[in-house]
Structures are given as C-alpha cells and as structure tokens.
Amino acid sequence: MGVLAGKVAIVTGAARGHAEAVAKRFAKEGASLAICDMVEVKELEETVGAAIKNAGGEVICFQTDVSNEQAVREMVDATLDRYGTIDILVNVVGIIGPTKDVWQMSYTEWRRTLEVNLDSVFLCSRAVLPTMIEKKSGRIINFSSATGKQPLSHRAPYATSKMGVIGFTRTLAADVGRYNITVNAICPGMHEDRSVEMARARAEYMGKPFDEAVFRERYDAQRKNERAVLAGRWCADEGYTDRGSGTEDAAAVALFLASEEAGTMTGQDINTGGGCMW
Numbered sequence: 497m498g499v500l501a502g503k504v505a506i507v508t509g510a511a512r513g514h515a516e517a518v519a520k521r522f523a524k525e526g527a528s529l530a531i532c533d534m535v536e537v538k539e540l541e542e543t544v545g546a547a548i549k550n551a552g553g554e555v556i557c558f559q560t561d562v563s564n565e566q567a568v569r570e571m572v573d574a575t576l577d578r579y580g581t582i583d584i585l586v587n588v589v590g591i592i593g594p595t596k597d598v599w600q601m602s603y604t605e606w607r608r609t610l611e612v613n614l615d616s617v618f619l620c621s622r623a624v625l626p627t628m629i630e631k632k633s634g635r636i637i638n639f640s641s642a643t644g645k646q647p648l649s650h651r652a653p654y655a656t657s658k659m660g661v662i663g664f665t666r667t668l669a670a671d672v673g674r675y676n677i678t679v680n681a682i683c684p685g686m687h688e689d690r691s692v693e694m695a696r697a698r699a700e701y702m703g704k705p706f707d708e709a710v711f712r713e714r715y716d717a718q719r720k721n722e723r724a725v726l727a728g729r730w731c732a733d734e735g736y737t738d739r740g741s742g743t744e745d746a747a748a749v750a751l752f753l754a755s756e757e758a759g760t761m762t763g764q765d766i767n768t769g770g771g772c773m774w
Contacts, residue, residue: 498526515588523553613657669763685741
C-alpha cells in the first residue's frame, strides 16, 4: 500500500509541470485525485487523467478557474460528492504575469496575476477547510517560488503574489494548527514550459528575438551536462553549471508533506531548487 492510501487530494493546475508530477506521484501512492486546470475537461481526462487511470489510480477532472469563487466551490462540492471527504489540497496554479515595469503595466494585468497566484490559494483553502476542521485532520501544500524570497526585476505582480503565498502559508498554519491541519509551501525549481514562457517574455521586454527551439535544446543540454552540480552558481568560477531541480523533486517533497511522517511540520517554505538562488 502507498503512503497516501485511502486519502483524497485536490491538485490544481494539473495539466502540466509541477502539478502534473504531484498528481501522478500522489496517485501512485494510493490517493484518490481531483485535478483541475483551465484546459477542457476532455483534454485533461485524455492526458493526465488517463495516465493516472492507466496506472491503476482514481481521478476526476475539472475545468476550473480557481480565481473564481463559485467555480472553486463547485469543484470542491463535486469532489466531496464523489469521495466523501478531502484530506489534502495542493495549490499549484500560477501564471507568470506581465514582464513590464510597474509604470508600464495596467491595473488589470496587476490584478489578474494576484487573482490567479494568490487569491486562488485563499479561495481553495477556504473551501476545503470546513471539512478538514470537522475531522481535525488535513494537509494544505501551497506552491510559491524562489521569487517568493527575493526580488525579480520587471515582474512585480508575480513577485508580490509569490511572497504573499508564503505570508498566507505561515499565517494559516498558525490559525489551523489546533485542528491538526498542516500548511506548508514549496518553492520549486523550474519546469521546461514555464522556463520557455519566462524567457520569451523577457526577450520581448528587451526587444530581442526569441527562438523557442534553440532555447529548449539548450535547456535540455544543460540538464544533461556532466559538469552540472548542485549549487552550480556557487561553483561557476570552477567551470561548473547548475544542475537545477525539476518537477519530480518538487513532487517528492509534496508527497512527504502530505504524509503522516510530516505531521508536525507546518508553516514552512521549503526550497527544492537544487541549492540555487538562495
């Protein structure tokens, strides 16, 4: 039996990246899943959902805008109708937001980034907490970023939202600890698609051309570079390159936080970026 056998978990943003890896890892360890994204339900069912079912897992899929209060409520209610309870919530959904200086961006761009990256964490957490409080047990795992702990130039909405996730995580942990509910955050390494989005946006900001195929080739080459080591930026003078961590590393930490072994760990923000940038 897996370490999450009999548990029910909601994972947001599961069509790709960190959330996809978390959903698959949780299912492999016995959890029943409810997963959502903005893609159509049929697409999510035929990709991540199918992979989970083919491996023997149980999953229901939703097309949910987690920045929308009613949509979140409907997803949580449907999950409760299907499984009867919710043990784990993993808030992964996030967008990179505009790559602009503050004086150049619109209020709509600012608000949308905070709605998706921060408001969604509040809305999803609030929706599952009554169930967790009633049974005095639960795990909430929020995804922040390295940027949750340091500035990122030309990306004020993103940085603000990710710093906010850490603040929310610590405060909620203090509020719900008496109900045996833990709340932690993961500051993960990158995944390829997100790296492409960020590189493209920065190139546009700088007025430079961007070749996605070349970027992906270099991204893959760096991962396979035999000179890549942990904390490579600290060893750059010696000719080493970073061995950045990815989705599976973040999923492994999420699994630990969701397990009984992490029962006393709460209010923490954990870096899984391979020692880089902190």
